[in-house]
Amino acid sequence: MxxxxxxxxxxxxxxxxxxxxxxxxxxxxxxxxxxxxxxxxxxxxxxxxxxxxxxxxxxxxxxxxxxxxxxxxxxxxxxxxxxxxxxxxxxxxxxxxxxxxxxxxxxxxxxxxxxxxxxxxxxxxxxxxxxxxxxxxxxxxxxxxxxxxxxxxxxxxxxxxxxxxxxxxxxxxxxxxxxxxxxxxxxxxxxxxxxxxDPASAQLTKYASNAFLAAKISFINEVGRIAEQVGANVYAVAQGMGLDERIGGDFLEAGLGYGGSCFPKDVKALAAIAEEHGSSSALLGAVMDINAGQRRLAVEKLRDALGGLEGKNLCVLGLAFKADTDDVREAPALDVISMLCDQGASVRTYDPVAAARAQEVLPPHSRLLYCQDAYEAATGSDAAFIATDWKEFRDLDWNRLGSLMKGNTILDGRGLISPQQMRENGFRCLALAS
Ligand SMILES: NC(=O)c1ccc[n+]([C@@H]2O[C@H](COP(=O)([O-])OP(=O)(O)OC[C@H]3O[C@@H](n4cnc5c(N)ncnc54)[C@H](O)[C@@H]3O)[C@@H](O)[C@H]2O)c1
Structure with missing residues (x-):
């Protein structure tokens, strides 16, 4: 053996x-x-x-x-x-x-x-x-x-x-x-x-694969912004694109963008490799800019919808960078929470497994509270924000959750729930892309 x-x-x-x-x-x-x-x-x-x-x-x-x-x-x-x-x-x-x-x-x-x-x-x-x-x-x-x-x-x-x-x-x-x-x-x-x-080709295959997937995510987020301007629905567009076998539907989910321990660092490293070897990558720069922009866009949408963030109570559902992991490295939720707290909001948050890891990296804040479940996090909030695509969030009793909130605004950063159904339940739905 x-x-x-x-x-x-x-x-x-x-x-x-x-x-x-x-x-x-x-x-x-x-x-x-x-x-x-x-x-x-x-x-x-x-x-x-x-x-x-x-x-x-x-x-x-x-x-x-x-x-x-x-x-x-x-x-x-x-x-x-x-x-x-x-x-x-x-x-x-x-x-x-x-x-x-x-x-x-x-x-x-x-x-x-x-x-x-x-x-x-x-x-x-x-x-x-x-x-x-x-x-x-x-x-x-x-x-x-x-x-x-x-x-x-x-x-x-x-x-x-x-x-x-x-x-x-x-x-x-x-x-x-x-x-x-x-x-x-x-x-x-x-x-x-x-x-x-050969070793160099194996190494570059890894970076190029991650950068390509990250680019797909930023691409659809860019299309999402265009869709909003022209009155199109980016989810329908992504579906129509993804059915083309040459494109494929994976990584075409418009929303809060990528995070985690790999895509952000590998896109950055590939751009640095290009620089070190005398070229630069406009494409990789754009992929990173668009991705960072999605987090700011989420905060702006909430701020505009609530008429400011100072003194507002917000519920953030999800801390992990994606579902089924407790990994919070470069998780979009953490950035969004920091921006919300910095702009004067109070945040109650819940994640099925990632709260302990988030507490290791997010500086403690008097206006940030970790809750035991989504309903506790939503209690008294002016708006709820879905930051991670946990199936548990899709399956929530949204009527109950809505009845615990003070306001009725919801921003689904992961395209997890049907806006139509949410509107029927009395929610005012915001989206990062239309
Ligand atoms: N996490 C992913 O999804 C993923 C996917 C593909 C590739 N990768 C790559 O794989 C590598 C590891 O990623 P990870 O997410 O498993 O990292 P990780 O941080 O979870 O684990 C790395 C481990 O290495 C240990 N370590 C550090 N120095 C050591 C040493 N000298 N001897 C022995 N142990 C040492 C650390 O204590 C840690 O436990 C990275 O290069 C990452 O880019 C990660």
Whole structure:
């Protein structure tokens, strides 16, 4: 049985490790965060990801999955090391690769046998994989080799386990063809297309894919603004466009725009890559501007509808950047809440799972209250604002919610509920796009 080490057991690393263990490999997950490791040893998942807990529990008990905070220890046995640490936005907009560099340096200093280093973290092309290969070549003991293979991850939070087992494709970028083929072979049981290419192309495929999806979202939001001017309905337009197989309906939902740990940072990083290499990207700049504009537009619509925000009570439903996750990184809701509070409104908010994470990042505010459910959040509010596409919000008893509110204004930032039905229930519906 192959032994695989996974450095960084966050959303990507834990999913990868648990799914590889489920496929029969022996996996050791390693993280610098000891609290995370201690929780995982007791089969407790440190974040919310549907379907992951039973996988971790089953594979821990079967002895195929284990966790440690000691990276050196796992390198005694591992034949492959997946690096799944964070690559957040650095001060210039480019990806901060310090976590990856620390993990690569640890491998270089502690490896005791030949192994393959698999970069699953999202890492910009243009010399970075080469840099890590040089560190390994320079710092490994002379008798050892550790070829680098780039294997970007495409899973979506909220359906990460499903996406691991049913990927549209696996991309493997390697200079060392044999090492690339060994990594590709790991995924053979999944019976999906595997693209074997060079590292730079694998790296750029990841950035280009995320930037394209983000561009689709900003595109439909731009069309939404035009639709409002010309009296068209953007949801009908998106439906009409999406039925064209060349376009496809996914990521054409007009609304509050994208957030999360990937799209914002990867679009920014791709723009920085273009700049660093002497070109610039007008398209990526526009994608980011439009996206930021949607959050401001939401606040403006509420302000205009309520005749100002000073002293108003607002209910914000949803904190996570999308449904089925507790991830609030770059979540539009957090920006909107900050803007509302800054302009004098009081905000009562509720999210099914993400409140604790939001409280870690949103500065405490005397006019911001976290509630236990949507009805409590709506009580006494002048307007309600849907910021996350949780199914729970679609299924609310909107009559009851409306009766608890002081006003009757609702702004659906996610196109979740039917405006016609809401109007019949006595709501005054605002939209980010008509
Ligand atoms: N989250 C997603 O949906 C997603 C999807 C595709 C790709 N990615 C990419 O995958 C990478 C990881 O993302 P994530 O969301 O899982 O991040 P995360 O923040 O959830 O997890 C990263 C983990 O790495 C740990 N870590 C940091 N330095 C370490 C080190 N030197 N050794 C061991 N562990 C270390 C951190 O403590 C943390 O637990 C990023 O590059 C991201 O862009 C993320």
């Amino acid at each position: 192959k032994t695989i080490a996974v450095f960084g057991v966050g959303y990507v690393g834990l999913t990868t490790g648990a799914c590889l263990a489920e496929m029969g490999y022996r996996v050791v997950g390693c993280d610098v965060n000891e609290t995370k490791i201690n929780l995982l040893r007791q089969a407790q998942i440190p974040f919310s990801e549907p379907g992951l807990a039973p996988l971790v529990e089953r594979n821990l008990s079967a002895g195929r999955l284990s966790f440690t905070a000691d990276g050196r220890e796992v390198l005694h046995d591992a034949e492959m090391v997946f690096i799944c640490v964070g690559t957040p936005t650095g001060p210039s907009g480019a990806a901060d690769l310090s976590q990856v560099e620390a993990a690569v340096r640890l491998v270089a200093s502690a490896a005791t046998r030949p192994l393959i280093v698999i970069l699953k973290s999202t890492i910009p092309p243009g010399g970075t994989a080469e840099h890590f290969a040089e560190i390994l070549a320079r710092e490994l003991p002379p008798q050892l080799t550790a070829p680098i293979v780039v294997n970007p991850e495409f899973l979506r939070e909220g359906s990460a386990v499903h996406d691991f087992f049913f990927p549209d494709r696996v991309v493997v970028g390697a200079w060392d063809r044999a090492a690339g083929e060994q990594v590709a072979a790991l995924y053979a049981p999944l019976r999906c297309p595997v693209l074997l290419t």
